[in-house]
Amino acid sequence: MTTTDNDTPLDFIRATIVKDLETSKYGGKVQTRFPPEPNGYLHIGHAKSICLNFGVANEFNGVCNLRFDDTNPSKEEIEYVQSIEEDVRWLGFDWDDRLYFASDYFERLYDFAVQLIKIGRAYVCDLSADEIRAHRGTLTEPGTESPYRQRSVEENLDLFARMRAGEFEDGSRVLRAKIDMASPNLLMRDPVMFRILHATHHRTGDEWCIYPMYDFAHGLSDSIEGVTHSLCTLEFENNRPLYDWFLDQLAVYHPQQIEFARLNLTHTVLSKRKLRKLVEQGYVNGWDDPRMPTLSGLRRRGYTPEAIRNFCDRIGVAKTNSVVEIDLLEHFVRQDLNLRAPRVMAVLNPLRVVIDNYPEDQVEELDARNNPEDAGTGSRKIPFSRVLYVERDDFLEEPPKKWFRLAPGREVRLKHAYYITCTRVVKDENTGEVIELHCTYDPETRGGSSPDGRKVRGTLHWVSAAHALDAEVRLYDRLFASPNPDDVEEGADFVANLNPNSVNILKSGKVEPSLAGALPGMRYQFLRKGYFCVDPDSSEGALVFNRTVSLRDSWAKIKRGLNKGQGK
């Protein structure tokens, strides 16, 4: 796609770009950047930004850079840059050779700072962090000027060079911009540009002991790269005047910062701090736990890049703070997987069924469509024999109204196979638990339809006991029980809202034999159950599946209605 569809309304950012193109503000050029800090894993919120930045670039024949905002060595690690690159690529975007790091610009940033000192717009301040805070004033009162504010250019130059040379301890001095201590915007009250940090940087090692702050580094990095539209989230609106100030004072190329609302999703958290807590305190099994909203988690869960991109397209871009329902995300995986996931039969909670009138040693190979949504996918053979497994949930000894699955005396269709009628229920003598069903089949119904045309409402999935493969099936659900995890009692925090049933591991699943060679990452629809994918923990002979998302379940709704009717 190289053009923008005129029929669909443009979001305010694209509208701005169209206008800038018309006025030739940047000479008809569009360049964006995705600027993650490598201090955590990417999540679905970042996907929104990635889709926006790369999407906009693609649509307007521009380019989008991947730039790591690695200005704080104490928090950043190489592990994160690798995962971020992998995730952006997986999502389907390409930065070609434009992989940049803010740390690549440290020398130039240092030079820019020297320039600012020379024109009297920056000074070395010896105040402690606490003192600087005290001098900053408050939201309603102006700040007071630092006693070091009037240092001479020469002294500032000397001190700044010595900061770089490592003569001073962490926190003993900073370089500040000389702006306006009375500005109503606190960020303009002589913000810190460089701080002393004797820390090893993941890329520059020990070359530097002073590091630039975000506000100073970001705009200049954009400028150096020739970014036209610097898209960021709403909380940076207050930073824009500062972004502009540095660029104006230095009289360098000046991109424009535009802010949009970050993504919030119900039933999950999207803050690095909270996600890190879940990982570090063991509430989940790592950044790629399938319950995590991280891209690595979603990938392991079975989400497709297409589903995530479609989701990001649909939620749009605006300035309103909003919380998107997670149902919308789930809708897009279902939509995508419905079209492409092969259908397969898997019994999650097996209940043994013996077809009494089916010959002992007979095995039939029956045809099964691979995907009714895509005729091109053809069909496969599945074995049918005397002893089968069906889903325990599909049998009820005393069925409620509207139940058309298995029950004593009831006839149902086994998908792709035969009609069977339940004739006897075997129970455990002690517990009363149903342990086996005996049924008869109608040989006339092979393939799943009867010559007499009689109607059977229920169609069940099944596997042949002798041929089925064992599988572990991990049923994942929403990580948080509450739509808003932060909605907690006084004193509690978001982990109090963790969904205790966010994962349910079933060890005794039985799947059809065609799944024997299923490899990690492969996605299937388990008929009537949901979409599943093979987990990396899986191996031949020890299959492990993750539930990506269940199928929509209107029986569950009916059941709720029935229960309500009975006052249950």
Next chain:
RNA sequence: UCGGGGGUCGUUCAACGGUAGGACAACGGACUUUGAAUCCGUGAAUCGGGGUUCGAAUCCCUGCCCCCGAGCCA
């Protein structure tokens, strides 16, 4: 309340002075060898109060509510 942003169906995005529309969700129906998918249909919103105008979600005034900002984080 000092500054900056924002308030449209349950949710989200649109409508840019001219019939408030889409998607998800909900509800009802059709179809169905997945109680899936698909198809059809229904209900559902302009924060309040003034004003300008033939006509206001849109422009003006005013009030209310929400978010962001006092890191040597980004």
